[in-house]
Every structure is written in C-alpha cells, then in structure tokens.
Amino acid sequence: MGMKKNNYIELYIDKIIIAAAAILALIILFVFVIKGPSVDGAGPSEIDDAIHQKALRLEERMNSEPNENIKYTSKQVEFLSLLKDPISKDVNEKIYYPLAGESARLDSDSKFAYKIPAVGRIEKPTSSVVRMAAFVPSEELSMTVAYDTAEKTIEDLDLVTIESSIDVKSLYSRFKEAFAGKNIPADRRKEQYAKPVFAKVQLQRKSQQADGNWSDWSDVPYTKICNLKKNLAIPEAIEYAVEMALVQFARNEFRTAVLQPDVYCDALPTDVWISPSFYNKRQVKLEKHKDEIRRQEMEAEKTRRLQERTTPSRVTRETRTPARGVEDTMAPGFGRTRESPSRTTSRRETTPRQPATRRQPVERERPARPDRNVTNAPVLPDITEEADFDAIKIKPEISLDSFDKLVFWAHDDTAKPGEKYQYRIRIGVFNPIAGRDLVAEDQKEYRDEVVLWSDFAEVNSTVEIPHRSYFFPLEVRDTSKGTSTDKTVEVLVAKYMLGNWVTKKYMLKNGEEIGKADEEPDARLADAGINSDPIDFSTGAALVDTRLISELSGTGTLRPRDYYEIMYSYDGNEIQKMPVKEKNWPANTTKIYKDITAAIEAPPVVLLSWEQASSGMNRSTPSYQPGIDNERMPMQPGGMPGMPEGMPGSPPMPFMP
Incomplete structure (x- = not known):
C-alpha cells in the first residue's frame, strides 16, 4: 500500500505536463490569434469595413469632376536647373581659397x-x-x-x-x-x-x-x-x-x-x-592738295591758251605785211591779196608772189605746261x-x-x-x-x-552707304511697227564690283526689266586677270513708260525745252521718273555718269594677293599727281576710285538692294 502511495506522482506526471501544455496553448491561441488582430480596439472585421469604405471614397473621387481650385505647378524649371547643376545647393560659397601673400578672407569681409x-x-x-x-x-x-x-x-x-x-x-x-x-x-x-x-x-x-x-x-x-x-x-x-x-x-x-x-x-x-x-x-589734306593742283592746272591752261592766241598773230603780222605794188586778188579758199599802185620804190625789194593758196599753219613747238613739271607742283602736305x-x-x-x-x-x-x-x-x-x-x-x-x-x-x-549699281537712260528711239510706232529706250547699266566699274547697254520697251543677271564676263576685267563671271546687272526696276515733257526753263529769259523722261518702278506701286540724255540730267547725276565713264576708260584696278594685302605691300601712298587722271584717289564716302558720291536733290537713283 505504501509503495503505491509513494508512486502516485510518478503515475500522473505525464498527464499533468500534457494538461499544462494544453492550457498554455489555449492561452497563446486566445492572446495572439483570437484577440491579437485588434488594433486600437478595432477588430479584423472593423478593419475590413474601414478599408472598404476608403476604397469607395477613392472610387467616388476618381469618378467625380476635377477640382479647379487645385492647380498644377510645373516642376520643369526646378528639375532642369537641378539637372544642370545638381551640387550647387550643397556647395558652401563662403569658402575662400587663400591667395599668395594674403591671409584667408573671413566671412566678416562680406x-x-x-x-x-x-x-x-x-x-x-x-x-x-x-x-x-x-x-x-x-x-x-x-x-x-x-x-x-x-x-x-x-x-x-x-x-x-x-x-x-x-x-x-x-x-x-x-x-x-x-x-x-x-x-x-x-x-x-x-x-x-x-x-x-x-x-x-x-x-x-x-x-x-x-x-x-x-x-x-x-x-x-x-x-x-x-x-x-x-x-x-x-x-x-x-x-x-x-x-x-x-x-x-x-x-x-x-x-x-x-x-x-x-x-x-x-x-x-x-x-x-x-x-x-x-x-x-x-x-581733308588730300582734298586741299587736289584743289591746289587743279587751280594750278587751270592757270597753266589759261597761260597756254593765251600763248596760242598771241603767238600766231605775231607771226601773221610778219608774213602778211605786204609791200606796196603787190596785187590784191582773190585766192580760192583763202581770201584776197592787195594790188599796189605803180610805185616801184619801197623799203625793201620784193619778189613776185605766187598765187595765194590756203595758209599753212605755222609749225611751232608747243610750250611746256608748267603743271606738267613736277618741280612746279605744290608740295604734298605733310601726312602724319x-x-x-x-x-x-x-x-x-x-x-x-x-x-x-x-x-x-x-x-x-x-x-x-x-x-x-x-x-x-x-x-x-x-x-x-x-x-x-x-x-x-x-x-x-x-x-x-x-x-x-x-x-x-x-x-x-x-x-x-554708296550705291553699287546705277542706270542711265541715254536715248529714246522710235521703231515703226505697221501703223503704230513703238518707243525703245537705250539704258546704260553700271555695276561696281571689286574696285572696278562695268557697264552694259540695254534696249528696253515698256514693261521690261532694267538689267539682267548672269551676263557674260567683262573682257576688260578678264584681260586684267579679274574673274567677273557671272555679272549681275539686274537692278530690280522695270521700265513703265516713256513720255515727252515740254516746259519752260532758264534764268531770266525762259525758253521752251522738250525732252523725254522715263518712268520706272521697283515694286509696281511707286512710280519714279528720270530724264533721258545727259544734257537733261541733274548736275549730280551727270557727275556720277562722268566719274563712272572716266573709271572705265582708265586701266582696271588689279587686286592684290593675300600675301600682298596682309603685309601692306603695293599699297598706294596718299598723293595726287598733276596732269593725269586721278580716279584711283580715295573718294568720300566710299574711299574707292570712280565711286560717285550721293546725289542730294536729284531723282532717286537705282541701286543694288
């Protein structure tokens, strides 16, 4: 009996352990499974209901109209600036690097x-x-x-x-x-x-x-x-x-x-x-020098003409003073000689004269022009x-x-x-x-x-800025065409290119363009080695009509004057006019025409190579030589030979736009 009582714990220990484990498992199940999902007193079902309600509200907002009070602000500029300079905001600009011989600058310096x-x-x-x-x-x-x-x-x-x-x-x-x-x-x-x-x-x-x-x-x-x-x-x-x-x-x-x-x-x-x-x-100095040269040339020309008038008259008096007794008869093609009385005495003995013929001009050496003598020319001003x-x-x-x-x-x-x-x-x-x-x-x-x-x-x-293109109406010609007559205008177009002037004449009728592009190269420039192909003579203007002008002109006594003038246009709306023939042009237009003509008659300007131009070789010195054409002198405002100046007061002149 005692033995059985002593083994009572041993007999039920396993059952006790199993019961304790079961109780612990139930506690864990209740605490962590059944009661654990509750958050802030809310259970799983309540959480599911809250999520469902939030989803419904989001769906309702998505299906509703947008709120116009909320405007989108673009972040593009901020993004691009950050992309361009991603580290500037992290750089301390107050850091100064010490320079040699100076102490580091402090923030207090700023x-x-x-x-x-x-x-x-x-x-x-x-x-x-x-x-x-x-x-x-x-x-x-x-x-x-x-x-x-x-x-x-x-x-x-x-x-x-x-x-x-x-x-x-x-x-x-x-x-x-x-x-x-x-x-x-x-x-x-x-x-x-x-x-x-x-x-x-x-x-x-x-x-x-x-x-x-x-x-x-x-x-x-x-x-x-x-x-x-x-x-x-x-x-x-x-x-x-x-x-x-x-x-x-x-x-x-x-x-x-x-x-x-x-x-x-x-x-x-x-x-x-x-x-x-x-x-x-x-x-200014060169212009004064040129004026002095021209003045001396004019004085020398006056002196030469005076010598031409006085020298022949002196020779004539010596040769035409007749002795008495010389017959005065008519000489064909010349004049007459005088017939003297029958007196035979005279200051000098004369020989019978042959029938008079046309007087031959007295051969004499042309006097030297003072202006041609370089030593007599005014000294070039001191160009400093x-x-x-x-x-x-x-x-x-x-x-x-x-x-x-x-x-x-x-x-x-x-x-x-x-x-x-x-x-x-x-x-x-x-x-x-x-x-x-x-x-x-x-x-x-x-x-x-x-x-x-x-x-x-x-x-x-x-x-x-000076023009590079001009045209000049030279002549109006009538061309018969059955019962009617067409008028054709001869126009000279001048083009400035690379220091030279080139010209070309055109016969134009009403409605035709003044000047054309892609013309043949200029032979004068080609001979000088200047490539002028092609030449664009187009002016952008078209001949509209030609009409006869009758007016009174002159100072004091007015006299009738008839001349033609052309009408031309650049855009078809504004009509411009210009007289035909040089004698009818304004003075400024005539000067431009003569300057261009003189430049064309002079030898062409030959261009320098890059080596010559960059080194200053073959540069002309400021000078003006008397008695020669000086188209190569720099002229205001263009500073180039033959470059006409503007024409204030004259009809508008065409130019290369």
Missing part, C-alpha cells in the same frame, strides 16, 4: 561695402565708310581657326567704323579710389580691382525705312573676322565667373578685340586703313595721320593708363549699299564685385550688374 565708380562720358563719335574688296572668311573663326589660316574669298564690302574716346586716366583714378583708396581700410583694399577691365564696346544702329521713318535701335554684331566671339560673351553675375572674366579680358588679345578690333585685309591697292578721326583729317594713328594703338607693353585719351572703335560689316543708318556707341567696364553683397546701400541696383556702362553717344550725321 559686410564691408564699396562705392561703385562711374565710368564717365565718352567723346563725340566720328564715322567713316570705306569700300573694300575684302578677304572674307568662308568658315567660322574660333580660338583655333584664325583669320590668317581660314579659307577666304574676295567680296565687295562697305565697312562702317564708329570711333570715340574716353578719359582713361580719370577712369583709373576713380577705380583706384573706390577699391584701394586711402579711405578704404588697409585690410579691405582690393588692389586687383583698382584697374578697370573693359568688357565691351556696344555699337547700335537704326536704319531708315521706305516710308522715311527710322527703325528701333539694334545691336551690331562682331565682324566675321573676330575669332573670339564666343569668348567675349558677358558672364553671369556669379562671383567666380566675374573673377575669371577679369583675368581673361585683361589679356592683350581680348583687350584689343574689345577696344580696337582688327580690320579686313583689302585686296585693293589703296591707302592703309586708319580709324575715322585720322582718316577724315587725311582726306598714319603715324598719329599708330601712336594711339594698344600695344602689349603699354599700360592703358599711359594714354591721355583711350581711342576705341567698333566696325559694322553688315551695312547694305544705298541704305542710310544712324549709329550710337558706348563703352562698358566690368563690375568686379558683381554678384556679391559688397555694394553700398545706395547703389544696390548695381549688385547684379556685371558691366558698368557709359552713356550712349550718337553720331551727329546720318551715314549713307
């Missing part, structure tokens, strides 16, 4: 403000128009493709140059005072900013329109021979972009490209190009403009503040023949503290201004 200096005024600009047979690059120039090495073609070009100057010493003084003056604390002085760096010379123009009004101002681009166009772009108002520009534009090649850009090489053997102020002074021009040119070894006046200019190689322009110019200097909060409080508008500009200065006079 709190100091500088007074931006004024650029100042520039002088009244001057202008010039030079007609060239220029070597024009046929490919775009760059830092690696220079004007000398690029492919080039010779083209007609009217180069307009506008020149001005600025008091550079005063400008340097103002920048020195603003950034490194005595009133600036020693630790705030910026010696690298004390010298102004020129950023751009801005040239603008406006053109006269067909109705006589002027267009708006527009910028004139850099010339085709500028190989630094892309590098001369003005940077943004970012500190380090401005710092790099200050270093780059201070280099000599950039400084020259900005202030005194190069000029095209000219294939015409004319005078060396100089800037407008010096060019105009040289032209080329040396003066060389003295104002920028050179690497010369500092800009050594000039009293800094002369600068800009070119316009896009001017069209026959057009009228007005120009204005200004100069800009880099703002060395652009993009930084270092500007004085009263000059906050200059904080983001990269370039500090001077005021614009306008050219006083209108710049007119």
